[in-house]
Amino acid sequence: MKKFLALVLCAALCLSVFTVASADVAEVKLGVILLHDEDSTYDLNFINGVNEAVAALGLNDDQVIVYRNIPESNDCYEAAMELVDEGCTLIFADSFGHEEFMIKAAKECPDVQFCHATGTKAHTEKLDNFHNAFAAIYEGRYLAGVAAGLKLNEIKANGKLKGEVPLMGYVGAFPYAEVISGFSSFYLGAKSVCPDVQMKVQFTGSWYDYNGENAAATALIGAGCDLISQHADSMGAPTACEDAGIPNVSYNGSTQKNCPNTFIVSSRINWAPYFQYIVNQVANGEAIDADWTGTIATGSVVLTDINTAVAAEGTVETVADVKAKLEKGEIKVFDTAADNFMLLGGAKIESYIADVDDMGDYVPETEVVSDGYFHESEYRSAPYFDVKLDGIEWLNGF
Amino acid sequence: MSTLTKKKSHEPLVHLVKRGSLPSWAAWLIRLAAIAVGFTFCGLVAYLLIAEGPKKPDSLGEFFGKFFTSFYDGSFKLNAAAARRYNRIWEFLRDMAILQCISLAVTPAFRMRFWNIGAEGQTLIGTLAAIAAAFYLGGKVPEGLLLVIMLLAALLAAGVWAVIPSLFKAQWNTNETLFTLMMNYVAIYVVDFFLKIWVPTDSSLDALPHGKLPVIGNNYLFIVLVVAAVTLVTFVYLKFTKHGYEISVVGESVRTAQYSGINVKKVIIRTMLVSGLICGVAGFLFAGKDNTITTTSIGGLGFTAIIVSWMGYFNPLMMLFSSALVTVLQRGRVTQTFGVKGAYEDVFVGVVLFFVIACEFFIQYKVVLRKRHHADGKEAAK
Numbered sequence: 001m002k003k004f005l006a007l008v009l010c011a012a013l014c015l016s017v018f019t020v021a022s023a024d025v026a027e028v029k030l031g032v033i034l035l036h037d038e039d040s041t042y043d044l045n046f047i048n049g050v051n052e053a054v055a056a057l058g059l060n061d062d063q064v065i066v067y068r069n070i071p072e073s074n075d076c077y078e079a080a081m082e083l084v085d086e087g088c089t090l091i092f093a094d095s096f097g098h099e100e101f102m103i104k105a106a107k108e109c110p111d112v113q114f115c116h117a118t119g120t121k122a123h124t125e126k127l128d129n130f131h132n133a134f135a136a137i138y139e140g141r142y143l144a145g146v147a148a149g150l151k152l153n154e155i156k157a158n159g160k161l162k163g164e165v166p167l168m169g170y171v172g173a174f175p176y177a178e179v180i181s182g183f184s185s186f187y188l189g190a191k192s193v194c195p196d197v198q199m200k201v202q203f204t205g206s207w208y209d210y211n212g213e214n215a216a217a218t219a220l221i222g223a224g225c226d227l228i229s230q231h232a233d234s235m236g237a238p239t240a241c242e243d244a245g246i247p248n249v250s251y252n253g254s255t256q257k258n259c260p261n262t263f264i265v266s267s268r269i270n271w272a273p274y275f276q277y278i279v280n281q282v283a284n285g286e287a288i289d290a291d292w293t294g295t296i297a298t299g300s301v302v303l304t305d306i307n308t309a310v311a312a313e314g315t316v317e318t319v320a321d322v323k324a325k326l327e328k329g330e331i332k333v334f335d336t337a338a339d340n341f342m343l344l345g346g347a348k349i350e351s352y353i354a355d356v357d358d359m360g361d362y363v364p365e366t367e368v369v370s371d372g373y374f375h376e377s378e379y380r381s382a383p384y385f386d387v388k389l390d391g392i393e394w395l396n397g398f
Numbered sequence: 399m400s401t402l403t404k405k406k407s408h409e410p411l412v413h414l415v416k417r418g419s420l421p422s423w424a425a426w427l428i429r430l431a432a433i434a435v436g437f438t439f440c441g442l443v444a445y446l447l448i449a450e451g452p453k454k455p456d457s458l459g460e461f462f463g464k465f466f467t468s469f470y471d472g473s474f475k476l477n478a479a480a481a482r483r484y485n486r487i488w489e490f491l492r493d494m495a496i497l498q499c500i501s502l503a504v505t506p507a508f509r510m511r512f513w514n515i516g517a518e519g520q521t522l523i524g525t526l527a528a529i530a531a532a533f534y535l536g537g538k539v540p541e542g543l544l545l546v547i548m549l550l551a552a553l554l555a556a557g558v559w560a561v562i563p564s565l566f567k568a569q570w571n572t573n574e575t576l577f578t579l580m581m582n583y584v585a586i587y588v589v590d591f592f593l594k595i596w597v598p599t600d601s602s603l604d605a606l607p608h609g610k611l612p613v614i615g616n617n618y619l620f621i622v623l624v625v626a627a628v629t630l631v632t633f634v635y636l637k638f639t640k641h642g643y644e645i646s647v648v649g650e651s652v653r654t655a656q657y658s659g660i661n662v663k664k665v666i667i668r669t670m671l672v673s674g675l676i677c678g679v680a681g682f683l684f685a686g687k688d689n690t691i692t693t694t695s696i697g698g699l700g701f702t703a704i705i706v707s708w709m710g711y712f713n714p715l716m717m718l719f720s721s722a723l724v725t726v727l728q729r730g731r732v733t734q735t736f737g738v739k740g741a742y743e744d745v746f747v748g749v750v751l752f753f754v755i756a757c758e759f760f761i762q763y764k765v766v767l768r769k770r771h772h773a774d775g776k777e778a779a780k
Binding site: 066068074078 | 453477479482687688694697733741
């Protein structure tokens with residue numbers, strides 16, 4: 001026991017040496033509210049982001065309190081208020097349904113900063129201490145789509161297409177803008193290198209449903225899809241692909257370990273840059289953006305390593321090339337000007353009114369097409385792209 | 399003599415003897431000791447798991463200090479801000495009241511040995527009915543009237559949900575445990591169905607602006623008062639009325655009840671209706687407190703209530719202690735204090751319950767060791 005104690009004390013001493021932070025950052029206390037815990041890939045992604053940011057900023061353990069398994073109910077408000085009482089000066093919540101309860105707490109505690117991922121209301125609430133954040137994950141989806149399109153070209157060149165044209169299947173959670181934006185950019189990425197690609201989308205009605213996602217992917221494979229991707233948090237779809245030997249483009253992180261023969265690449269949001277940003281802003285007494293959108297350039301949108309054993313030849317180079325062009329703004333994901341690219345009813349999109357101001361009325365009010373592209377995540381951080389593009393067939397979820 | 403010899407040689411090292419009667423202070427001492435031992439056991443298990451966590455304590459002593467404090471903090475800690483000084487205590491009282499209310503609901507049926515494990519669904523369907531009333535009538539009728547309609551809707555829905563299995567039980571002697579359990583899942587899908595209608599393109603129903611519970615000084619006192627009243631009424635109903643007596647007789651023996659002229663079918667249905675109505679009250683409180691509903695609004699309290707009722711010996715007043723204990727456990731702040739994941743609080747409820755139930759055994763029986771220096775035994779051994 002004494003030895004163990006000595007070891008623990010030594011470790012504590014070592015840690016304390018490394019945690020010399022600047023005076024300002026040392027005064028920030030971060031509270032984090034999570035819908036689930038590490039067992040959910042979605043929440044794990046946030047926890048990893050917090051840990052990475054904490055290490056980079058040199059915060060000590062007492063400066064971070066994490067509340068796990070907080071439902072999207074008044075419990076969230078009570079958790080936020082409890083964090084205020086524990087001395088937190090900056091409170092973050094990770095789930096869409098937390099938003100109204102975070103706003104309620106923000107109104108009562110003007111001295112504390114409240115940040116919320118995936119929310120939609122910061123730009124209309126106009127509170128000094130309530131902020132939304134998301135990432136331009138559609139850029140990552142687009143890149144993953146390029147990898148998918150190249151794979152389809154390879155399958156086509158080998159004469160192994162199941163049907164007449166290359167067909168992708170997509171397992172989506174809900175028919176919300178976040179999901180639609182994701183699969184549309186994925187589709188466009190594929191189309192940019194494989195012009196005759198088509199896609200079928202099957203919604204499961206759940207963010208996490210292993211059996212449902214597995215069955216949806218299996219059904220899509222049965223319907224003749226040559227490649228599958230998904231926006232849902234379980235291993236259901238990747239596993240179905242591995243079992244059927246159909247290539248898979250994943251999400252939220254690499255599934256290569258479990259699916260070595262079918263995994264191509266995965267896109268994900270890295271939240272560490274955002275956590276660093278908000279801690280620094282609070283430490284310096286500066287305002288946090290009402291809507292913060294992370295991009296490839298801020299390191300918020302990342303791709304995993306490409307599985308070269310499955311990906312088509314030259315994928316690594318092409319993806320790197322497209323990524324560089326996206327960063328420079330030479331390529332727009334939702335390019336409405338390019339020929340035979342982003343079509344609605346056989347025509348180019350000249351104008352589109354989206355529901356950017358979420359007043360609970362589901363009434364679109366903002367023109368989002370100008371300068372030849374759809375301005376996704378520019379008028380607010382959360383996605384609002386919900387166009388039903390040509391070439392994408394919705395099997396359900398109308 | 400030979401038979402006696404045989405018998406003696408097979409006497410086990412320990413055997414159990416039913417106690418005559420233990421003075422009640424001794425029984426309570428055993429129960430308190432069981433809770434303390436259970437708590438300590440939880441702590442030891444948690445220590446082994448948390449020793450690997452990011453905020454691991456330096457010593458066992460420090461750990462236990464923080465461990466016990468985390469339970470105190472969750473329910474009783476005074477807040478820093480003056481305006482919110484006593485909020486955590488109030489939240490504790492509110493959580494305890496809600497749990498007590500659902501526990502009261504299962505109790506009449508349990509006293510009748512009717513194993514109603516459908517309180518979760520009965521409460522949920524009550525909440526749904528009240529929310530539906532607020533959704534469709536909110537703003538169209540005065541707030542006071544709306545609350546009354548919400549309450550009536552909740553009582554009706556939860557009552558119907560509870561009576562359905564009891565009709566089958568009374569008529570065809572179906573298994574009530576399975577039936578009430580299945581009704582929980584039906585309720586969940588009914589809620590899912592209505593949510594799809596109300597919010598087809600969103601993941602959740604935003605809090606409704608109407609149908610909020612009355613504020614008496616704060617948001618909590620109304621709930622506490624309602625449940626205090628329900629507790630008293632249920633206590634009187636079970637202890638001092640003919641209905642309550644009939645429930646006890648049916649619980650003791652259905653045959654005896656039939657012989658003494660009690661209409662058992664009627665008692666079963668009526669008692670389940672009472673259970674359902676109390677769930678309706680709980681459902682109404684949920685609706686008025688949250689102003690929204692999800693499929694998981696009740697959060698498993700319908701099942702926790704079974705434990706609370708059991709630990710309170712199906713006595714509404716004793717259940718105040720068990721619901722307080724379980725609420726303190728559930729509001730523990732172990733994962734926050736030590737920066738670890740895991741459903742520690744839920745596990746602790748189970749572990750402490752295990753110790754409490756185990757101790758009942760020792761209140762009923764005593765352990766007797768084999769007497770080694772028994773004269774007869776010595777002789778027989780030769």
